[in-house]
Amino acid sequence: MNLPYYPGCTLKANAENFEDSAIKVMEILDYQLIEMKDWVCCGTVFSMTTDDLMLQLASIRNLLRAEEQNLNELVVLCSMCYNTLQRAKQFITEDEENLNKVNDLMYKENIRYQGTVDIIHLLTVLKDRITFDKIKEKVKKPLSSLKIGGYYGCLLVRPQEFAIDDFEDPSIIEDLFSSLGAESIAFPYRLECCGAYQTITKKDVTIKRTYEIINSARRAGCEAIVTSCPLCAFNLDQRQKETAEEFIEFEKMPVFYFTELMSVALGGGWDKKWSKLHYVDPQPILKEKGLL
Amino acid sequence: MSYEISRNIIKNELVEKIEELSGQNVFDCYQCGTCSAGCPVVEYMDIMPNQVMRLAQFGATEDLINSETIWICSACLQCSTRCPKGIEVAKVMEALRSINLRKRIGTLDPNKIEAEELQDLPPIALVGAFRKLTG
Numbered sequence: 001m002n003l004p005y006y007p008g009c010t011l012k013a014n015a016e017n018f019e020d021s022a023i024k025v026m027e028i029l030d031y032q033l034i035e036m037k038d039w040v041c042c043g044t045v046f047s048m049t050t051d052d053l054m055l056q057l058a059s060i061r062n063l064l065r066a067e068e069q070n071l072n073e074l075v076v077l078c079s080m081c082y083n084t085l086q087r088a089k090q091f092i093t094e095d096e097e098n099l100n101k102v103n104d105l106m107y108k109e110n111i112r113y114q115g116t117v118d119i120i121h122l123l124t125v126l127k128d129r130i131t132f133d134k135i136k137e138k139v140k141k142p143l144s145s146l147k148i149g150g151y152y153g154c155l156l157v158r159p160q161e162f163a164i165d166d167f168e169d170p171s172i173i174e175d176l177f178s179s180l181g182a183e184s185i186a187f188p189y190r191l192e193c194c195g196a197y198q199t200i201t202k203k204d205v206t207i208k209r210t211y212e213i214i215n216s217a218r219r220a221g222c223e224a225i226v227t228s229c230p231l232c233a234f235n236l237d238q239r240q241k242e243t244a245e246e247f248i249e250f251e252k253m254p255v256f257y258f259t260e261l262m263s264v265a266l267g268g269g270w271d272k273k274w275s276k277l278h279y280v281d282p283q284p285i286l287k288e289k290g291l292l
Numbered sequence: 293m294s295y296e297i298s299r300n301i302i303k304n305e306l307v308e309k310i311e312e313l314s315g316q317n318v319f320d321c322y323q324c325g326t327c328s329a330g331c332p333v334v335e336y337m338d339i340m341p342n343q344v345m346r347l348a349q350f351g352a353t354e355d356l357i358n359s360e361t362i363w364i365c366s367a368c369l370q371c372s373t374r375c376p377k378g379i380e381v382a383k384v385m386e387a388l389r390s391i392n393l394r395k396r397i398g399t400l401d402p403n404k405i406e407a408e409e410l411q412d413l414p415p416i417a418l419v420g421a422f423r424k425l426t427g
Contacts, residue, residue: 008416009415009416009419010414010415010416013414013415014414014415014416015414041415041419043419043423044415044416044419044420044423045367045419045420045423045424047386047423048314048367048380048382048383048386048387049313049314049383049386049387049390050312050313050314050315051312051313052390055423078416080416080420154368154369154370158368158369158370158372158373159369159372159373160373167373168373191370192332192368192370193332193333193366193368193370195333195366196366196367196368196417196420197366197416197417197418197420197421197424197425198333198364198366198421199413199417199421200400200405200409200413200417200418200421200425201363201399201400201421201425202336202363202364205333205336205364209332209333230414230416231414231416231417231420234413234414234416234417238412
């Protein structure tokens with residue numbers, strides 16, 4: 001079965017391992033992720049001011065392209081793209097005046113944007129359409145004894161109306177990893193912000209966030225963290241270099257995209273080129289658990 | 293800190309601008325402090341989120357516009373989801389940033405990012421920071 005999907009910029013650059021593993025995993029589950037045509041950057045962050053519609057255009061143009069291509073829905077992998085597209089769509093379509101203004105701004109387009117395309121996160125597809133029971137049946141290499149902490153960050157659960165699960169106490173990632181045979185641990189800081197784009201201007205803030213989040217996971221017994229956000233992955237993984245320099249007692253922890261470990265569990269294996277996109281080498285823990 | 297409180301100061305134009313841009317009524321806040329208690333980066337702020345709301349009620353807008361706080365906030369929405377009065381505090385922060393950004397006052401000059409750093413940064417960090425921090 002074909003599923004149209006929107007990749008977003010970072011999946012074509014620093015997070016190629018996320019896209020690659022997601023496509024592989026979905027193939028194993030008998031779904032083809034088909035990349036939509038002519039997509040552009042979604043804008044990354046949702047603009048929250050009430051009056052500047054120009055800032056919504058990047059997201060809306062993608063949704064318009066999807067309507068042009070007769071797509072009813074778009075599967076999104078990146079948490080930030082998911083959140084930004086959802087909120088831009090809501091902001092523009094819930095107010096007729098906004099909708100008309102945005103369409104007037106895009107007067108050179110062939111069709112007028114209507115808001116017919118649903119935006120759905122890959123985790124929701126796995127839970128509701130494929131179901132974790134089905135996924136469990138397909139497990140070839142159970143992630144036995146691997147203690148996994150699911151890191152949601154901000155944008156999978158906030159704002160509440162677009163949360164992919166309970167916004168204060170979600171379990172979708174934990175349930176997924178339990179079905180893969182891993183020991184899922186809901187660690188305290190799993191919904192706490194990683195510092196996001198402050199990684200450029202306030203590096204010290206993100207280093208401290210990484211320190212606190214990874215330590216929270218470690219104290220709860222986690223051996224690795226999984227995420228679905230390339231910016232969280234950057235801060236939690238790459239920034240461990242600076243974190244270890246700043247805090248001498250800090251112990252590093254591997255950070256995976258959830259699809260990478262799904263690939264390992266479902267028989268898709270670990271692609272060596274994924275390792276190059278990680279800062280903390282993920283291979284030792286996989287070897288230790290007999291998964292490589 | 294001491295503030296003069298008067299009708300003229302409380303209802304100044306900038307408070308109205310903040311309310312217009314954020315879509316929030318700053319006078320709804322009753323100072324429970326839940327926003328500050330849940331904020332993951334409050335330790336780096338010079339004015340805590342609940343104090344931002346209080347200063348806005350007093351019309352002390354200059355302090356807010358020039359605060360470090362608004363550039364520390366990463367719009368994680370923890371405050372907005374937990375506010376018992378339903379105030380979206382993150383939108384107030386965004387309004388304060390926007391008032392600066394529209395005067396071309398930001399905290400990030402893209403030309404000043406070091407080349408080595410630029411090589412490692414993912415597009416998601418760059419685009420996000422440009423949109424939130426560049427005037």
